[in-house]
Amino acid sequence: xxxxxxxxxxxxxxxxxxxxxxxxxxxxxxxxxxxxxxxxxxxxxxxxxxxxxxxxxxxxxxxxxxxxxxxxxxxxxxxxxxxxxxxxxxxxxxxxxxxxxxxxxxxxxxxxxxxxxxxxxxxxxxxxxxxxxxxxxxxxxxxxxxxxxxxxxxxxxxxxxxxxxxxxxxxxxxxxxxxxxxxxxxxxxxxxxxxxxxxxxxxxxxxxxxxxxxxxxxxxxxxxxxxxxxxxxxxxxxxxxxxxxxxxxxxxxxxxxxxxxxxxxxxxxxxxxxxxxxxxxxxxxxxxxxxxxxxxxxxxxxxxxxxxxxxxxxxxxxxxxxxxxxxxxxxxxxx
Ligand code: 0RA
Numbered sequence: 001x002x003x004x005x006x007x008x009x010x011x012x013x014x015x016x017x018x019x020x021x022x023x024x025x026x027x028x029x030x031x032x033x034x035x036x037x038x039x040x041x042x043x044x045x046x047x048x049x050x051x052x053x054x055x056x057x058x059x060x061x062x063x064x065x066x067x068x069x070x071x072x073x074x075x076x077x078x079x080x081x082x083x084x085x086x087x088x089x090x091x092x093x094x095x096x097x098x099x100x101x102x103x104x105x106x107x108x109x110x111x112x113x114x115x116x117x118x119x120x121x122x123x124x125x126x127x128x129x130x131x132x133x134x135x136x137x138x139x140x141x142x143x144x145x146x147x148x149x150x151x152x153x154x155x156x157x158x159x160x161x162x163x164x165x166x167x168x169x170x171x172x173x174x175x176x177x178x179x180x181x182x183x184x185x186x187x188x189x190x191x192x193x194x195x196x197x198x199x200x201x202x203x204x205x206x207x208x209x210x211x212x213x214x215x216x217x218x219x220x221x222x223x224x225x226x227x228x229x230x231x232x233x234x235x236x237x238x239x240x241x242x243x244x245x246x247x248x249x250x251x252x253x254x255x256x257x258x259x260x261x262x263x264x265x266x267x268x269x270x271x272x273x274x275x276x277x278x279x280x281x282x283x284x285x286x287x288x289x290x291x292x293x294x295x296x297x298x299x300x301x302x303x304x305x306x307x308x309x310x311x312x313x314x315x316x317x318x319x320x321x322x323x324x325x326x327x328x329x330x331x332x333x334x335x
Pocket of ligand 1: 052055056059082084085086087088103129174176
């Protein structure tokens with residue numbers, strides 16, 4: 001395929017509900033952006049980057065992408081590159097458009113087309129890359145597939161070029177470049193630290209994945225890759241504390257659910273437990289946290305029963321006894 005017809009306007013008599021939906025879809029995003037990205041302040045602006053990165057992370061979770069690079073360039077232009085499968089360019093039957101254009105211009109079409117691979121890395125709002133397109137002054141996407149490089153450009157969510165075949169390509173992957181729309185956001189100034197903190201967290205949560213963040217203006221670069229995954233995360237959190245055990249790690253897969261825990265005790269009085277589900281920090285906790293806490297208390301209780309010769313009732317380990325100072329206090333008292 002050399003190129004495709006970028007003219008979105010249906011010919012006379014070709015209007016269908018689907019065409020109308022496409023237009024309404026992204027117009028709705030520009031009309032009420034907060035419904036899709038939370039707000040149009042600093043948080044919403046940075047969310048645009050995470051939304052694109054989430055798509056790349058999905059390619060990593062599906063076993064394809066190994067490297068992701070995020071850079072902040074001149075004029076608040078963000079570039080996100082990955083070495084995943086790339087976005088398909090074949091004509092998508094339902095819409096008559098290329099799959100690439102469908103992914104970029106139809107709301108909630110950010111996910112994959114088959115049921116085998118679906119979005120697992122949830123963004124804050126998990127709305128898909130079309131929302132980023134809708135809220136960008138311009139966006140250019142490049143996709144490498146089957147030895148060819150393709151490119152398409154959009155302005156405020158509308159395709160302004162066809163999907164063009166640019167030339168031959170080695171490997172596969174996706175590059176998304178966009179400039180957030182100053183008509184939508186209070187400010188389009190990105191902060192390296194906000195992006196770097198979340199990207200580092202994503203690198204901890206996805207062991208082995210390289211995620212690089214660059215500030216093209218200052219030259220500041222952070223190359224994140226943690227072979228230790230959660231173990232490295234716990235060690236990072238305890239870096240300025242006084243650890244008193246090694247970091248330990250458990251992992252179990254049941255069906256399509258994978259659970260991973262890493263923990264390390266420090267001298268501190270308060271415990272710090274961070275929980276995540278599909279890469280999202282679940283700050284309000286949930287069953288995963290409740291389950292972990294009760295399993296830990298039960299394990300300490302069972303250990304105490306097995307090693308003190310006392311009965312379950314006499315040991316009476318409470319939730320608070322999970323914490324090191326409380327454990328020490330009890331040991332001192334011989335209780
Ligand atoms: C649609 C289908 C497939 C991959 C993607 C989209 C995709 C989107 C993004 C966005 C950033 N990086 C991306 N990488 C891939 C599946 C392709 C296949 O089945 O081969």
